[in-house]
Amino acid sequence: MAGTVQIRPMIESDWPSVAQIYAEGIATGFATFESEVPDYDSWNAGHIKPCRLAAEKDGVILGWAALSPVSSRCVYGGVAEVSVYVGENTRAMGVGRLLMEKLIEESENAGYWTLQSGIFPENESSIKLHEKMGFRYIGKRERIGKTVNGTWKDNLLFERRSTIVGID
Numbered sequence: 001m002a003g004t005v006q007i008r009p010m011i012e013s014d015w016p017s018v019a020q021i022y023a024e025g026i027a028t029g030f031a032t033f034e035s036e037v038p039d040y041d042s043w044n045a046g047h048i049k050p051c052r053l054a055a056e057k058d059g060v061i062l063g064w065a066a067l068s069p070v071s072s073r074c075v076y077g078g079v080a081e082v083s084v085y086v087g088e089n090t091r092a093m094g095v096g097r098l099l100m101e102k103l104i105e106e107s108e109n110a111g112y113w114t115l116q117s118g119i120f121p122e123n124e125s126s127i128k129l130h131e132k133m134g135f136r137y138i139g140k141r142e143r144i145g146k147t148v149n150g151t152w153k154d155n156l157l158f159e160r161r162s163t164i165v166g167i168d
Contacts, residue, residue, distance in 0.1 A: 062090045062095050139157050
């Protein structure tokens with residue numbers, strides 16, 4: 001499966017498929033604190049334009065990845081938050097790895113020196129993916145937020161420092 005998947009820049013017309021995959025992630029209960037998919041304009045405003053990717057096979061979007069800024073302060077201009085979502089029918093087939101490899105490459109091309117992720121402890125596949133891609137566990141934020149049903153959740157923090165950007 002993974003050998004035939006194309007990773008390409010995400011475009012606005014991908015949004016219906018991207019939104020569906022995002023909704024599938026929300027439905028797991030351990031992918032995000034979000035309770036519903038935002039409209040495209042809201043999502044677009046919160047994500048870094050050069051670092052948005054779609055995984056496509058035979059015209060079907062299988063997953064997506066994007067970066068969002070962690071802060072508006074200029075000192076954090078090279079630090080971004082990772083989002084990687086894979087459709088429920090194509091999980092555990094290497095799509096997430098392909099997206100993450102390309103996202104790391106694109107982030108470095110855009111000048112990002114640190115990528116970070118907050119992952120629910122239950123999201124074992126995301127934890128494994130991040131570890132395989134060179135992210136390291138840096139700590140746990142306990143009871144950092146509540147889910148839509150009022151359950152407090154911990155968030156595990158992972159980060160990856162570039163070996164080519166921000167090393168001087």
